[in-house]
Amino acid sequence: MIDSKVTELLKKTQLSVTDGRRRILELFLQHEGALSHGDIEKKAGEKFDRVTVYRTLQAFLEKGLIHSIPSSDNSIRYALCKEECSEGHHRDDHVHFICNQCGNATCLEELVVPSIKLPRGYTAQQVEVLVSGICKSCSSR
């Protein structure tokens, strides 16, 4: 049951269990791939205020339930984090893929981002790899 998973996740991160949070987390669990704020607003329907969506995503980010995926078009997408992530400590060192055809963003969990050797003076704290192209389901059609 997806419903118990949702509650479990919220409990584990010490977020109080509300309808809005349950619904949004459910969306992430059901939907393969990442979701933008807009996606969520649409999918969650008229049931929740726009402000609640903002605040929920914010809370999920802070608690390490989700991580954000950068983009070149001013529409950040979010995806569920794996077990290892928690408040403060994220371990989202995988490659992200954005399909130029369907627009979907996916976490390629199996691809660990390479380490980048920076010029003298620079210190890396995080590395993001963002690949765009044609995704699996688009190329099989």
Next chain:
Amino acid sequence: MIDSKVTELLKKTQLSVTDGRRRILELFLQHEGALSHGDIEKKAGEKFDRVTVYRTLQAFLEKGLIHSIPSSDNSIRYALCKEECSEGHHRDDHVHFICNQCGNATCLEELVVPSIKLPRGYTAQQVEVLVSGICKSCSSR
């Protein structure tokens, strides 16, 4: 003289030479590092309408004068392309760095993005590498 460089670049890309375009291109040439739409609006002063800045950046992008740098905070930055870039054909395969302290974004032209081996079914068209951390000038202070 930076002024002749500016005109030359605009001519080369078949953009008519206007005050606005000259000013904005000048900003890119003077400023080491990338600029966001907001940065440009501020630096260009009251002299130009907000809409003009949007349209100018749009035109520069299309002509391959500048490229955009993705971000996780809904504030795309832009940086000058090198000679090799032209309308349609971009060759911006270098690493980008964003400083968590001063917020500046830089093109690390000398670092070519690694090639990423994708899972079966995926085709890569572009790879972006976005490193965040502490930049050279911030760490030397």
Next chain:
DNA sequence: CAACAAATGCAACAAAGTTGCAAAAAGAAC
């Protein structure tokens, strides 16, 4: 179930981005 803390919706607002259109400026031709 009572008491407290936290989350929500609403309204009002600020910031960011878009569009149509008339006026102004640039480019081309003479």
Next chain:
DNA sequence: GTTCTTTTTGCAACTTTGTTGCATTTGTTG
């Protein structure tokens, strides 16, 4: 330089996106 044509600009009006304060509602704990 003058004229003609095309492109760019500024303005206004508008939409979309994101933020904040506050009263009401909901969840949590004992």
